[in-house]
Each structure stands twice: as C-alpha cells, then as structure tokens.
Amino acid sequence: xxxxxxxxxxxxxxxxxxxxxxxxxxxxxxxxxxxxxxxxxxxxxxxxxxxxxxxxxxxxxxxxxxxxxxxxxxxxxxxxxxxxxxxxxxxxxxxxxxxxxxxxxxxxxxxxxxxxxxxxxxxxxxxxxxxxxxxxxxxxxxxxxxxxxxxxxxxxxxxxxxxxxxxxxxxxxxxxxxxxxxxxxxxxxxxxxxxxxxxxxxxxxxxxxxxxxxxxxxxxxxxxxxxxxxxxxxxxxxxxxxxxxxxxxxxxxxxxxxxxxxxxxxxxxxxxxxxxxxxxxxxxxxxxxxxxxxxxxxxxxxxxxxxxxxxxxxxxxxxxxxxxxxxxxxxxxxxxxxxxxxx
Amino acid sequence: xxxxxxxxxxxxxxxxxxxxxxxxxxxxxxxxxxxxxxxxxxxxxxxxxxxxxxxxxxxxxxxxxxxxxxxxxxxxxxxxxxxxxxxxxxxxxxxxxxxxxxxxxxxxxxxxxxxxxxxxxxxxxxxxxxxxxxxxxxxxxxxxxxxxxxxxxxxxxxxxxxxxxxxxxxxxxxxxxxxxxxxxxxxxxxxxxxxxxxxxxxxxxxxxxxxxxxxxxxxxxxxxxxxxxxxxxxxxxxxxxxxxxxxxxxxxxxxxxxxxxxxxxxxxxxxxxxxxxxxxxxxxxxxxxxxxxxxxxxxxxxxxxxxxxxxxxxxxxxxxxxxxxxxxxxxxxxxxxxxxxxxxxxxxxxxxxxxxxxxxxxxxxxxxxxxxxxxxxxxxxxxxxxxxxxxxxxxxxxxxxxxxxxxxxxxxxxxxxxxxxxxxxxxxxxxxxxxxxxxxxxxxxxxxxx
Numbered sequence: 001x002x003x004x005x006x007x008x009x010x011x012x013x014x015x016x017x018x019x020x021x022x023x024x025x026x027x028x029x030x031x032x033x034x035x036x037x038x039x040x041x042x043x044x045x046x047x048x049x050x051x052x053x054x055x056x057x058x059x060x061x062x063x064x065x066x067x068x069x070x071x072x073x074x075x076x077x078x079x080x081x082x083x084x085x086x087x088x089x090x091x092x093x094x095x096x097x098x099x100x101x102x103x104x105x106x107x108x109x110x111x112x113x114x115x116x117x118x119x120x121x122x123x124x125x126x127x128x129x130x131x132x133x134x135x136x137x138x139x140x141x142x143x144x145x146x147x148x149x150x151x152x153x154x155x156x157x158x159x160x161x162x163x164x165x166x167x168x169x170x171x172x173x174x175x176x177x178x179x180x181x182x183x184x185x186x187x188x189x190x191x192x193x194x195x196x197x198x199x200x201x202x203x204x205x206x207x208x209x210x211x212x213x214x215x216x217x218x219x220x221x222x223x224x225x226x227x228x229x230x231x232x233x234x235x236x237x238x239x240x241x242x243x244x245x246x247x248x249x250x251x252x253x254x255x256x257x258x259x260x261x262x263x264x265x266x267x268x269x270x271x272x273x274x275x276x277x278x279x280x281x282x283x284x285x286x287x288x289x290x291x292x293x294x295x296x297x298x299x300x301x302x303x304x305x306x307x308x309x310x311x312x313x314x315x316x317x318x319x320x321x322x323x324x325x326x327x328x329x330x331x332x333x334x335x336x337x338x339x340x341x342x343x
Numbered sequence: 344x345x346x347x348x349x350x351x352x353x354x355x356x357x358x359x360x361x362x363x364x365x366x367x368x369x370x371x372x373x374x375x376x377x378x379x380x381x382x383x384x385x386x387x388x389x390x391x392x393x394x395x396x397x398x399x400x401x402x403x404x405x406x407x408x409x410x411x412x413x414x415x416x417x418x419x420x421x422x423x424x425x426x427x428x429x430x431x432x433x434x435x436x437x438x439x440x441x442x443x444x445x446x447x448x449x450x451x452x453x454x455x456x457x458x459x460x461x462x463x464x465x466x467x468x469x470x471x472x473x474x475x476x477x478x479x480x481x482x483x484x485x486x487x488x489x490x491x492x493x494x495x496x497x498x499x500x501x502x503x504x505x506x507x508x509x510x511x512x513x514x515x516x517x518x519x520x521x522x523x524x525x526x527x528x529x530x531x532x533x534x535x536x537x538x539x540x541x542x543x544x545x546x547x548x549x550x551x552x553x554x555x556x557x558x559x560x561x562x563x564x565x566x567x568x569x570x571x572x573x574x575x576x577x578x579x580x581x582x583x584x585x586x587x588x589x590x591x592x593x594x595x596x597x598x599x600x601x602x603x604x605x606x607x608x609x610x611x612x613x614x615x616x617x618x619x620x621x622x623x624x625x626x627x628x629x630x631x632x633x634x635x636x637x638x639x640x641x642x643x644x645x646x647x648x649x650x651x652x653x654x655x656x657x658x659x660x661x662x663x664x665x666x667x668x669x670x671x672x673x674x675x676x677x678x679x680x681x682x683x684x685x686x687x688x689x690x691x692x693x694x695x696x697x698x699x700x701x702x703x704x705x706x707x708x709x710x711x712x713x714x715x716x717x718x719x720x721x722x723x724x725x726x727x728x729x730x731x732x733x734x735x736x737x738x739x740x741x742x743x744x745x746x747x748x749x750x751x752x753x754x755x756x757x758x759x760x761x762x763x764x765x766x767x768x769x770x771x772x773x774x775x776x777x778x779x780x781x782x783x784x785x786x787x788x789x790x791x792x793x
Contacts, residue, residue: 002595003591003592003595006591006592007588007591010587010588010591013587014585014587068753070754071662071663071673071677071683071756072673072674072677072678076753076754078753150397150401154401154402155397155398155399155400155401155402156402156608156611156642156643156645156646157608157611157612157646158646159611159615159646159647159648159649159650161648161649167619168621168624169619169620169621181594181625181626182595184594184620184621184625185620186619186620186621188619189587189619258585258616258619259584259585259612259615260608260611260612260615260646260647260648262399262608264399264608265584268582268584299588300587300588303588303589304588304592305575305577305589305592305596306592308577308578309577312578315580315588316580
C-alpha cells in the first residue's frame with residue numbers, strides 16, 4: 001500500500017507538469033487553431049530562465065586566495081559574487097539560494113514577450129495554412145530554440161537547486177500512520193504540485209470570472225460572431241498565446257530543481273503533452289488537465305519495479321496504449337467537443 | 344561539311360564511365376592504391392576525428408576535439424610538445440607522421456550509430472582519412488569499429504566503456520585505450536567493501552542499453568564476490584529524465600546501497616532524484632544508505648553539482664594526477680584552453696599519439712602493420728603509468744582510478760578526488776573471460792582494405 005501511495009504522489013507530480021504544458025497547448029489550439037509543436041521549447045525556455053537568473057545572481061569578481069595555486073601553478077582565484085558587495089554575504093547568499101522562486105517573477109515578462117514575438121513574428125502567418133504546415137514550422141522553431149540554448153549553455157544538464165529550506169523529504173507516511181521513513185516525498189515536488197494546482201486554478205478563474213476571459217471563451221466557441229460584435233478578438237488571442245507561453249514557462253521554472261535543465265528537455269515533454277491533449281479532447285481545457293493527471297499516474301504505476309518485472313517495457317508504452325484505448329472508445333477524447341479538428 | 348566523331352551514344356557512354364570513376368570512393372581510385380586504403384601522399388596524412396558535435400554528449404565531443412587539435416599541433420612540432428616529452432617511445436620528433444604533415448577532418452557522430460557510421464564513411468571515402476578515432480558512446484564505438492574493419496581503416500576508440508567494444512564485438516582493426524566495465528567492477532568493489540562493509544544489499548538501476556548491461560553485470564559480479572547481495576535490478580529507459588518512479592521503491596526494498604548504472608544526463612538526473620528522495624540521509628538495515636556511480640566523468644559530475652559529494656565511482660584518468668605525463672598534458676591543454684582536460688580529452692589525445700607512434704615504429708601506414716606495432720606494445724609516460732596494449736583483444740591495461748565526489752571543491756573543475764589507484768594486476772582478466780564474449784570472441788583478420 002505504501003508503494004501505491006508513493007506512486008500516486010509521483011503521478012500527481014508528473015501529471016502536474018503534463019497538465020500545465022497541455023493546458024497551454026490547448027489554450028493556443030482552442031483560440032488560434034494552431035498546433036504548436038514549439039510549446040515544449042517554451043517549457044525548456046522557462047527552465048532556462050531559472051538558469052539565466054542564477055548566472056546573473058552569481059556574476060562574480062575574482063579574488064586571489066593567498067597561499068594556494070590553481071592547476072597551472074598560478075595563484076588560485078576564487079569567484080566572489082558581486083551581489084555580496086551590495087547586500088552583504090548573508091543576504092546575498094540567501095538571494096542566490098532563492099533563485100528559483102525569484103525566477104518565477106523574472107520569467108513571466110520574458111515568457112510573455114517570447115510568446116508575443118513568436119505569435120506576431122512567425123505563427124500568425126500560418127493561421128490560414130494547413131495544420132501540417134503549422135506543425136512543420138513550429139517543430140522547426142522548437143529545434144532552433146533548442147540549438148540556441150545549447151549554443152549558449154552547452155549540452156550538459158545544469159543543476160538549478162531548490163532553496164535549502166525545501167531540500168530533503170517529508171515523512172508523509174507518519175501522517176498516514178505508517179512507520180517513520182516508510183513514505184518519504186521530496187518537499188519541492190509537493191511544492192510543484194500545489195504550485196501547478198494554483199496556476200491551473202488561476203487560468204480557469206481568469207477565463208471564467210473576468211470579462212476578458214468571457215470574450216476569449218466566446219471567441220473560442222464562435223470567432224466570427226464575436227468579431228461581428230466589433231471586438232478585436234485577434235488581439236485577445238495574441239494575449240492568450242503570451243499567457244500560454246507564460247504558463248509553460250512557469251512550469252519549466254519550477255521543474256528546474258526536479259530535473260536539471262538541458263536544451264533537450266522540451267522535446268522530452270512535447271510528445272507526451274500532445275498525447276495528453278488528444279486524450280483529454282482537442283480544445284478542452286478541463287480535458288487537458290484531467291488527462292495530464294491520469295496519464296501521469298498511469299506512467300508512475302507502470303514504472304514500478306513489480307509491474308515492469310511482470311510486463312517488461314510496459315513503462316515505455318503505457319501512455320500510448322491508454323491513448324489508443326481511449327481514442328477507440330471515445331474518438332473525441334475524454335472531454336472533446338464535436339467539430340474540433342474534424343473538418 | 345565537317346564530320347564530327349561525337350555521337351549521342353558515345354557521349355552518354357563516356358559520361359557514364361567518367362561519372363562512375365569520379366563517384367568511386369577515393370580509396371578505390373588508382374592513385375590511392377598502395378595495398379591499403381587511403382594511402383597518404385608524400386606531403387600530408389589525413390586523420391578523421393569522429394566526435395559528438397551535436398546531441399547530448401556534445402560537450403564531451405568538444406573536449407575531445409580540443410585534445411585532437413592539441414595532439415595534431417604537437418605531432419607537427421607546434422606548442423610545447425605535451426606528452427611527446429614524457430612518452431616512453433621516442434620515435435615521434437615533431438615532424439608529423441613519417442615526415443608527412445598531419446591534417447585532420449571532423450565528423451559529427453550525434454551519439455547515434457547510423458549518423459556516426461555515415462560521418463566516418465564520409466571521412467574515409469571523400470576526405471581520404473587513414474585512421475578514424477573518437478566517440479563518446481559504446482554503441483557508436485561498436486558500430487564505427489565494424490565499419491572501419493570492413494573499410495580497412497584503423498579505429499582508435501574514444502570514450503567507450505562497455506565490455507563489448509573489446510569483448511564480444513572486438514575487431515582486428517579496432518583499439519581501445521579507455522578502461523571498461525569489468526575493470527570498473529574489479530577496482531571499485533574492494534574499495535566499496537573497505538568503506539561500506541561486506542554485508543550490503545544492492546539495488547541496481549541500469550540504463551536499458553548495451554553499456555548499462557555490461558556495467559551492471561560487472562558490478563554485480565565483483566560486489567557479490569566480496570559478499571554483497573543484489574536484491575533487485577531494474578532497467579530504466581535511456582530517454583528517462585525523471586527517475587522518481589524508479590527511486591521511490593528503493594528505500595523499502597530491503598536494499599542499503601543504490602548502484603546507478605547510468606551515464607551522462609541519465610546519471611545527473613537519477614542521482615539528483617535519489618538525493619531529493621532523501622536516500623543520502625536514510626538508514627536501512629541499521630546502516631547508512633549509500634549510492635554508487637560506477638563510471639564518473641568530470642563533465643557529468645559538474646552537471647550533478649553538490650549531489651556527487653562523497654559518492655564513489657571510477658574514472659579512466661583525472662587531471663589532478665601528479666605523474667609527469669599527466670602534468671605535461673594538463674599544462675599544454677590548460678595553457679591553450681584555460682581549463683583542465685577531461686578524461687575524454689585525455690584518452691583521445693593519447694590514442695592519436697599512440698597511432699602516430701605505431702605508424703612510425705612500423706614504418707608504414709598500412710593498417711595491418713600499424714596493428715602489429717600496437718599489439719602487445721608496452722609504454723609509459725602517457726598518464727596512467729605502465730600500460731599494455733594487449734594483442735589478443737586490443738584493450739589497454741593500466742591502473743584504474745577509484746574516485747569520490749569531493750566534499751569541498753575549490754573550483755568547478757575540482758569535483759572528484761582520487762581515493763585509490765588500483766594496480767593494473769587487479770583489473771586484468773583473460774581474453775576469453777565470460778563477460779568479454781567468452782571463447783567465441785575473436786578479433787578476426789586484420790583488413791588492409793583496398
């Protein structure tokens with residue numbers, strides 16, 4: 001039972017990332033009708049916002065260490081972050097330690113800006129083109145963004161740790177009456193789950209309870225009628241692209257301490273996120289979120305050693321297997337609407 | 344009225360024959376024939392450096408390329424000479440190889456076997472490379488080695504640690520300086536037993552590909568030989584990034600040691616996840632829970648950051664070694680590039696020098712003559728102490744370094760500390776060892792090619 005609880009927690013955690021990315025994908029597809037294969041790259045760019053902020057905060061000046069030499073026999077130089085000069089060593093170290101939470105604020109304007117630039121600069125020229133063209137151009141864009149990141153940051157993963165206060169694990173089992181150390185779960189993964197839930201709730205509340213959101217939802221349902229009412233729906237949809245980029249970016253920022261960012265991480269999530277969108281139902285926001293958590297949990301259970309030993313390889317195909325079954329029984333996905341991607 | 348001898352059919356025939364001749368690989372053209380593939384001219388010789396320039400191991404590939412450029416510079420008489428000054432063989436004099444200036448071409452393996460074979464084939468057929476070297480993956484090494492065997496080219500492997508490269512997939516035209524999984528197990532197990540005791544229960548997470556299998560096999564065999572028990576081993580997909588589902592069950596499995604048979608990004612992520620799940624701080628079976636990473640690389644250790652502290656593993660070479668050869672190489676490389684070389688850089692630099700030396704001693708570029716010169720060649724001064732290039736499997740035998748993640752690193756390069764230099768005798772094995780393909784494993788016949 002303890003293993004089942006751990007895998008449910010793992011699944012919720014993975015599902016959080018899938019749900020956030022799929023939510024952004026669905027927002028873009030639902031508003032602009034674009035199948036955005038560069039969305040995984042936005043997730044990766046978000047993670048690298050945390051890396052970039054870390055690099056900025058640790059800009060250093062070199063100070064010679066007396067009596068010590070480097071590998072070439074020259075005086076050993078130690079990097080001292082410039083931020084120590086401004087805030088003192090204790091406060092400076094604390095700011096560097098809290099890099100990832102600070103990167104949330106840092107990433108929002110950057111990701112909205114990237115989203116705007118992508119939509120206005122490239123993707124808007126493909127609205128009236130077939131989906132195959134949109135897929136090709138956005139996939140190409142994803143490769144370009146990944147290569148740009150690799151050029152500046154290299155191919156190796158870059159550790160971006162969570163604040164020291166969130167390292168270590170919570171003894172979750174004690175709360176449920178198990179012996180100590182039976183069910184341990186990392187603090188930061190719990191933070192990630194609650195953060196994701198907050199973002200998802202925020203996006204739904206924005207669409208449900210604001211006038212802007214109401215217009216966007218109306219535009220998603222019937223774009224022409226909204227335009228006939230004199231509303232510039234295109235401008236709102238462009239904003240939604242920026243919002244979707246910011247959601248993907250935030251998912252990436254918070255994921256950075258879980259898996260060390262590397263230039264390829266967007267691609268790793270992209271295909272799975274598309275499966276999530278299709279299983280949830282094209283254009284359905286609640287469907288994307290539900291499918292994200294469902295597939296995350298299934299993937300975690302399929303990776304349990306006890307399961308893999310009985311069914312070798314099941315961990316690598318479970319998501320696709322379930323997707324096939326769901327699409328065979330519910331061709332529009334779990335919560336898909338009639339008429340979406342059916343022309 | 345003039346009468347032309349040209350006919351439409353004649354032009355087509357001539358064109359077809361000429362086109363076919365031009366399309367022939369260089370090594371099959373008449374001017375290239377000297378009884379072996381890509382015989383060089385009198386003025387220069389071309390080496391092919393096949394390294395990952397894109398893909399997940401691009402950083403290691405970049406370091407390999409730096410080392411190759413340095414080796415070429417030294418062979419041509421430039422720079423400070425590096426390890427040429429410490430190498431026990433003294434036939435290389437800085438005038439290239441057999442009086443020919445060394446040129447090089449590069450290919451991108453992308454850490455994919457098919458791409459690596461295509462780039463190696465291109466360097467052989469179009470650029471006339473006489474020798475192919477490099478790579479940062481065992482899958483790539485085995486694939487390119489087989490290609491070089493067919494083409495009649497010497498292959499000097501780069502970073503490849505799987506037993507199979509010089510085990511069941513060994514080839515007469517292929518040579519490996521890097522150590523292997525068996526040697527890691529033989530060197531690491533006694534150190535683990537001394538530090539963690541002989542009553543331990545190990546849980547293996549193993550990357551689901553060739554290198555992972557041979558490493559798990561080697562570590563299991565060597566740790567079980569010192570009294571450890573293996574409680575479980577689980578294969579993990581090579582594309583896995585989040586290992587939480589695999590790590591979470593470890594603590595309640597009865598194990599008190601986790602062995603991560605992972606390399607590269609897999610190692611960085613699985614180790615990070617293991618630390619996140621509190622395994623470093625846990626107690627199991629009344630003992631501190633321990634993690635072991637059999638194959639370390641400085642570039643990967645940098646990716647894993649503080650998570651490597653105190654964790655044991657092995658490495659082929661480390662820049663902090665104090666022998667003359669290592670210091671000469673570190674000085675040359677550090678002066679040129681501003682930071683110390685990685686083990687990938689070291690092995691590729693050494694392989695280039697060893698090839699050049701073998702050609703010079705053989706007095707010929709013919710692959711079979713070069714292979715004969717390398718076989719059972721004993722040397723020193725290249726950074727790992729006395730070394731033997733064994734003739735029966737083309738594997739180098741030398742001391743193996745057992746390392747540990749450093750607790751207080753002084754720089755981003757100072758991440759590992761050497762805890763033991765395991766003598767070569769302790770990591771020696773017979774050429775027909777079961778882990779190395781058994782009695783059926785054979786080098787086959789040397790191939791001179793054209």
